[in-house]
Amino acid sequence: MKEGYVEKSGETTEQDMELINRYTRRELTAEEVYTFSVVLCDNEIDRDYERFTTEALEKLAVLFVGRTGIFDHQNSSANQAARIYSCRVERPEGKTTSFGEPYARLTAKAYLPRGGVQEDLILQLDAGIKKEVSVGCSVGSVRCSVCGEEVRRGTCRHQKGKVYGGRVCHHILEEPSDAYEWSFVAVPAQREAGVIKHYLPESGKACTLTESQVCKLRGHLEDLEKRAGMGDEYRDNLRREVVRLSGILQPGIALPVMERVVQRMTLDELKAFHKAYSQKMEETFPVSPQLAGRDRSRRAEGDRSFQI
Template sequence: MTEPGVIKHMDSTEITPQQLAAIHKYTRRPLEAEELYVFKVNLCDNEVDRDGERFTIQSLYRLADLFVGKTGIFDHNPKGDNQTARIFEAQVVADPGRITSAGETYHCLCAWAYMVRSQKNADLILEIDGGIKKEVSVSCAVSQRICSICGANRLTQPCSHQPGADYETPTGTQKCHILLEEPTDAYEWSFVAIPAQPQAGVTKAHLPIFGEEAQAGEVLKAIRQGETSLSQTQAAVLCRYLDGLEELAKAGENYLETLRKEYVRLSGAALPSLEGEVARQICEKMTVAQLEHCNRAMEEASQRRKPVSLQLGGDWEESSSDGNRNFKI
């Protein structure tokens, strides 16, 4: 870990030769300072956020490396060609006068981004200069989510502690929070409109992560090909992927149970002498598609049987001799 830098006070219209050189790594031709707009964004810090999570100082340093070169988008127009900015420099800045709620010196990950000035982004630049656009959300992947109370990595070892709740520890009462450690990738950052985010600060998207499904696919492929050792990151990716599948499986199971209950109810109405328990046993063996099909068919049949009574709300009786229906209203 290197020492934190000093806070730079920078006018967005002034671009230093060092900054220009850093930007030129990303441009096809060396652009003049007048063609560029440079601004500073605070990406994230080590304060506990409203989700009860925080980056460790070490994570901020790692993210500083990962975010250089990453593009940012503006929430109202993510596809706008001229509405993107790229980070060309990032630095962790410490504020010794400020202590976080977790008792650490406040550290912030500051980044400098550039945009190529154009007519289309003139308004946007004005908004950034005017401080209207200043809250940023970041999207990144971390391989460790550590419980501050028991030290468990909750990605692989869930614990019962709830972020935000107080717990008695040998060193006194502590509020549980999650430490986000070992960032493995940074995906993007974006400006969020202040009115939509009244609680100023960082909104992050650690999980689920863009591209993680593809990563998990690669890990699975390697395992199928006989790979038996996984790196910590690969294992974490796989665990998150499995957690996601588990959640989906639960939702699927709930849906199946709803279909089975519906099957028992509808078959009871269609065939009153059929025992509920038997209907239940029949549908246990049916697939989702078969259940959906049967339920739909029984529903339609029951609609056909009593159309008028449903429309008029009257009692009805069926003539046993000729099949004609007589209605009493």
């Protein structure tokens, strides 16, 4: 599957214009549009160890017609978009996939109107700067290549990317149910560039996320993981501290007993114990010399309050 990529800009034929004019408000001429081919995906195993079947590609060919491609996520406006006006599965002769099936790829033809800001984009396409594309779709079925089980059922015990009986386990994507927006990826060879697949959850209801939403979500998850890690560390420190203070203040309770007790305490309980023990420590043991001054003034204040 790899990344999708812009193939070449070709001649715009009368047949192309007929298809393009289905999407335009007024009839455009061949001089008014720029057309190019883009390979959206293929039936090869991709970097996620997943592949579409050729039948899935055929269905996607229908679903992608009419879909718009966005050029720039930061700066996208309605007229900065190309539209797919035809889409078909190509089968280059003599080429086979890594698992020995005839190779097939989904190739789309797209257009954008000439003139204005579009000329800049056309130049970038011609120069090969805007080359990688990322496409999104949702699929209804994901099967394991080893046992053939529907992966989302949870009965398959194979791991994709691992080798079983000399063959790499991968997931087979079938029954595409929707095709989404596609976009040009500014930086080529980006790890995320390429086909974004959406799977229908068990509820059967598909949900779509834009690339920026996915990025935001990932950032949020990383942040949560980090915070959870920090929280665990904080709780562990608090447990150790409560056990230590208990050992000093309540020597009658054996340390292993207290260690078991703190394991069952909630964070609030740990905090309450820590606070109470810390106060008790301050009362029981003399404060360090450098705090003596402050302590004395505090005591003085306390004394004054008694004078009322």
